[in-house]
Amino acid sequence: DVKVTQSSRYLVKRTGEKVFLECVQDMDHENMFWYRQDPGLGLRLIYFSYDVKMKEKGDIPEGYSVSREKKERFSLILESASTNQTSMYLCASASNPGDGEQYFGPGTRLTVT
């Protein structure tokens, strides 16, 4: 069974802290994605990766960075967390990004105080 796991379901951090969100998939997918989900705005793409050590900016990359050292793991980094980064963060993977079939993790609800 396909599985995408995220390191934390809930996280509370203070303004200015460095935050790491980790995502692991067991499907040997080359493509991985980080989204944030806010009420009324849907899912917005932060960063994505087509291969190990490769990354591309999505629609809202400001304030975020990513790391993909291994095929199965894709990390999202908030260098200095701010209150406007309070959100639900969703990781996804796909074998073929162009066909729309993405597999999502359960999400991490991050609160920055």
Added chain:
Amino acid sequence: TQLLEQSPQFLSIQEGENLTVYCNSSSVFSSLQWYRQEPGEGPVLLVTVVTGGEVKKLKRLTFQFGDARKDSSLHITAAQPGDTGLYLCAGEDGYNKLIFGAGTRLAVHP
């Protein structure tokens, strides 16, 4: 910029009722996806529609892709409490990325 607009934003109905939710765009998409997201979970893919005019059925759910491939609808027959969730449509933007609509939040009451 490609946008997907979903309507209605919220829908609250009684068990057994029928409903339709819509996903509209001014842009043409090569395919559209429908996902359902339950509280506290990530979205799960329900269906992909590819051909203009295509109709797909998944038990009580019927999905239709518009002839011009700019819009889609999801019809649920005899809704059940288990259908409760956020329904999201998504389309590929031509650069191997998905664009998502804001979703329709459905609540089905027993």
